[in-house]
Amino acid sequence: MPDRSRKRPRDPNQLAKFIVDQSTGDTQEETPPDDSGKDKAAIELGRKGGLKGGKARARALTKEQRSEIARIAALARWKKKD
Known part of the structure; x- marks a missing residue:
């Protein structure tokens, strides 16, 4: 099988x-x-922070804040379809 790891120029x-x-x-x-x-070491530390960032943010937000963020996201998704 040929090696396709290198992209061909356009x-x-x-x-x-x-x-x-x-x-x-x-x-x-x-x-x-x-x-x-x-x-x-810094790369690994950043990766660890990225893996737990969403969960930590969700715990820090109130139910109303999460609901508002979800509402804004849904509006943005629906706006794209027009």
Whole structure:
């Protein structure tokens, strides 16, 4: 099965070069650098916060506040259909 992890270019000239490079074997694997300049601990901490954010917000809101937010969201969804 062919590797489809790399997207093909949309520009016809770039696509032609891509096809020629592939057929001649001149392609170079583009691997993203391992060090993206971000602290791995900070990334994990942010992810943990994101996973519990919605639940924590729901607990902090009153029933009336949640109802108002849901009403505004429903109006926004219905407005899009027009």
